[in-house]
Amino acid sequence: MDKRIERTRHEVLSAAIALLGERGYAAFNMEAIADKAGVSKSTLYRHWPTKVSLIADALNTLNVQPRPGPADGTVRERVTILLRHLTEALTASPFASCIPGLIEATKHHPEVADFLYDYSARRRERLVALLRDGVAAGELPADFDAETAATALSGAIFYRCLMTPDPYQAKDVPALVALVLGSQGGT
Amino acid sequence: MDKRIERTRHEVLSAAIALLGERGYAAFNMEAIADKAGVSKSTLYRHWPTKVSLIADALNTLNVQPRPGPADGTVRERVTILLRHLTEALTASPFASCIPGLIEATKHHPEVADFLYDYSARRRERLVALLRDGVAAGELPADFDAETAATALSGAIFYRCLMTPDPYQAKDVPALVALVLGSQGGT
CATH class of the missing domain: 1.10.357.10 (Tetracycline Repressor, domain 2)
Known part of the structure; x- marks a missing residue:
């Protein structure tokens, strides 16, 4: 179960980075990320209340120094x-x-x-x-x-x-x- | 007459830089520059056929190294x-x-x-x-x-x-x- 949650989290973060790269910040939105990662918008908002909190988590998780x-x-x-x-x-x-x-x-x-x-x-x-x-x-x-x-x-x-x-x-x-x-x- | 042309040219270039800074490239257009500088769109296109030719002229003229x-x-x-x-x-x-x-x-x-x-x-x-x-x-x-x-x-x-x-x-x-x-x- 934990593994599945971790995998979903990773999918959301990857989708966020990909969409941000394609569209830029203004056109980047929670709806499109939810669609792309196959999760509900309410799940998304529960974990990442703002666009910028999602971007911060994605960059910190996916770009490890x-x-x-x-x-x-x-x-x-x-x-x-x-x-x-x-x-x-x-x-x-x-x-x-x-x-x-x-x-x-x-x-x-x-x-x-x-x-x-x-x-x-x-x-x-x-x-x-x-x-x-x-x-x-x-x-x-x-x-x-x-x-x-x-x-x-x-x-x-x-x-x-x-x-x-x-x-x-x-x-x-x-x-x-x-x-x-x-x-x-x-x- | 030449002085007036030079002044108008300077106004167009300044308007272009100001609008580009405010709006970014995608939302930056010839119509808004013409309005802001008080010239016709056809005058604008005669001197600068593309957005990028106008930006190039503006940066080269207004930011002299x-x-x-x-x-x-x-x-x-x-x-x-x-x-x-x-x-x-x-x-x-x-x-x-x-x-x-x-x-x-x-x-x-x-x-x-x-x-x-x-x-x-x-x-x-x-x-x-x-x-x-x-x-x-x-x-x-x-x-x-x-x-x-x-x-x-x-x-x-x-x-x-x-x-x-x-x-x-x-x-x-x-x-x-x-x-x-x-x-x-x-x-």
């Missing part, structure tokens, strides 16, 4: 793992096709801005924490600006996805990491 | 001038409010994708050229990756504008330039 630790290598290597995941999320996954619509919706729907800004901040936090570990371990210089670096690294990947026909691929990440982390501080 | 040269200081200083302009364009100007709608429209309207990708590439070119001047002048290391650096610099500024409640201001640019250009190569 890796949590690289010391066993995964140097801080540079762990940063590379995190950023490779971001390039994959922004190319292959249904998540990628939602981003433009969510960005547009931040302008007209304050609840979407609150969600997207908070979501991005939490994703960036893991990168900032890794960079600070690099400073603590002596892999990065003591005055390394982890916040600015996390913005430049994430920003480069989002920029290539949103503003060019040529999104960063996983293979492009090492050059970006080398540029932003520099060769100072040793490995 | 500076062209810092040797008289403006070191390459680092010239890069800072260019990026300060970008932060201003993405905060204060009507241009800023168009970007989310244009990004969303790239997904559904190939002509918008062609325009936005080409426009961004041309804007980035000036930054890449400056960084290459920095390499030639010995201000940046010989193996400096100008393309990746231009993407990280522009990307950080767009990311803060689109994905956070706190866009970069002109005063934040020096820390970004210091991080991405590093302290190698001397000034």
Whole structure:
């Protein structure tokens, strides 16, 4: 029974992401999701009272950020793992096709801005924490600006996805990491 | 007479940018621009046969990128001038409010994708050229990756504008330039 509930939940979340990617936020509605996932609208509202609560749950459940630790290598290597995941999320996954619509919706729907800004901040936090570990371990210089670096690294990947026909691929990440982390501080 | 034509042209372009920012690309139409600028629809179509040709003319005319040269200081200083302009364009100007709608429209309207990708590439070119001047002048290391650096610099500024409640201001640019250009190569 629990498994069936979990499967249904997954179907609802996948349907929500797919519809959001196709239609954008304004045209995305609970009725269409209920139809697509084969559940009743009242079930949907019982679990997700608002469109944005459903989107938040879908992105958190379906786009799981890796949590690289010391066993995964140097801080540079762990940063590379995190950023490779971001390039994959922004190319292959249904998540990628939602981003433009969510960005547009931040302008007209304050609840979407609150969600997207908070979501991005939490994703960036893991990168900032890794960079600070690099400073603590002596892999990065003591005055390394982890916040600015996390913005430049994430920003480069989002920029290539949103503003060019040529999104960063996983293979492009090492050059970006080398540029932003520099060769100072040793490995 | 020429002055009057120029003034009218400016009014049409300003109206187009304002409406695009308010409504997004799909709801943005020639009729509303003609009304807002006080010209006939046939005049509009004679000068700008498509919505995207009008947007292109408006962004190129109203958002003029500076062209810092040797008289403006070191390459680092010239890069800072260019990026300060970008932060201003993405905060204060009507241009800023168009970007989310244009990004969303790239997904559904190939002509918008062609325009936005080409426009961004041309804007980035000036930054890449400056960084290459920095390499030639010995201000940046010989193996400096100008393309990746231009993407990280522009990307950080767009990311803060689109994905956070706190866009970069002109005063934040020096820390970004210091991080991405590093302290190698001397000034």
